[in-house]
Ligand code: HEM
């Protein structure tokens with residue numbers, strides 16, 4: 001046999017085929033399991049609908065805490081989950097619904113929670129503060145404004161949907 | 170690249186002898202199906218191991234969704250099978266694999282029996298093999314309850330009745346397995362789960378290690 005035709009030795013050939021076949025079998029075994037495991041990342045979550053949460057007469061230009069529940073389907077477990085928002089009318093009579101979840105590390109903020117800052121949202125965890133608009137006060141721990149809920153008004157009823165980043169973020 | 174990484178590690182901790190000990194050994198002609206096709210009977214041990222690996226892997230992945238609570242067990246299995254991508258395949262592997270592994274184990278045992286491979290000096294390994302067989306049956310038995318469907322429930326009821334039939338210690342054994350002298354319920358499921366995924370696999374791994382070490386020490390039994 002000439003040099004050229006002998007480039008792949010018997011040993012190499014066996015190595016390659018065994019590695020190939022073994023790799024194929026391992027992949028066939030593992031692929032379904034891996035896809036199974038990473039399903040939560042690839043699943044498109046069903047967007048939950050807008051929920052009626054309050055009557056417009058309850059809303060003033062002072063942020064008010066509105067509580068409601070949504071039906072949550074969590075895998076095989078269905079439950080009612082509490083939600084809250086700080087809701088008020090701004091100068092243009094537009095409804096603003098802010099998420100109470102602090103953008104620093106996720107505690108709940110309170111309107112006028114700190115006596116020395118009466119017109120701000122206050123987060124008790126690390127003294128984070130936000131203006132009434134939801135924008136974070138510079139030099140306090142949060143680095144972004146509070147999230148906003150999607151707002152819809154139908155007659156006298158206020159509907160809230162998902163949260164999204166603040167309009168000024 | 171891979172070679173470089175290997176060399177770098179090998180230079181420092183000398184890993185070559187480790188895998189050489191495991192991978193490098195003679196395969197005698199009489200066990201090689203390429204020489205005598207009838208030697209395929211020697212594959213059943215390896216096939217048992219292969220299916221066991223599938224059981225362990227698929228079982229680990231199943232526990233990502235499975236809950237061992239009577240309110241949720243069935244629903245979580247239903248969910249993973251109908252809503253999760255490839256859930257049917259992963260559960261199917263574990264479900265059917267549980268039977269296939271017993272079949273392989275049985276064929277392996279038949280080969281060892283009819284070739285007389287259990288004779289001196291391999292009696293100890295035969296005993297270890299029998300223990301592995303019991304552990305496998307235990308895994309199948311405890312796993313069967315986990316989906317918490319009707320079949321699982323009533324099969325377990327029967328199993329526990331059988332355990333109760335043992336003279337003297339029957340009632341205690343049943344209570345110990347079921348977690349309650351009279352109820353087949355919440356505590357039965359948690360116990361069976363713990364036995365299925367922690368206690369028996371631990372026993373299985375230990376016994377398999379002993380089995381394989383002994384095989385390496387004694388070698389495969391000679392040609393007939
Ligand atoms: C560490 C290893 C293992 C783990 C973590 C594990 C885990 C699980 C889990 C979470 C289930 C419930 C899910 C379901 O029913 O689909 C299950 C079921 C089951 N397991 Fe395992 N398992 C292991 C090994 C084994 C082995 C070696 C056998 C073989 C005898 C076995 C036999 C079964 C059976 C028969 C079922 C019921 C299957 C069904 O009804 O679909 N398991 N196992």
Ligand code: FES
Pocket residue numbers: 102103104105106107123124125126127128141142
């Ligand atoms: S979590 Fe709100 S300030 Fe830190």
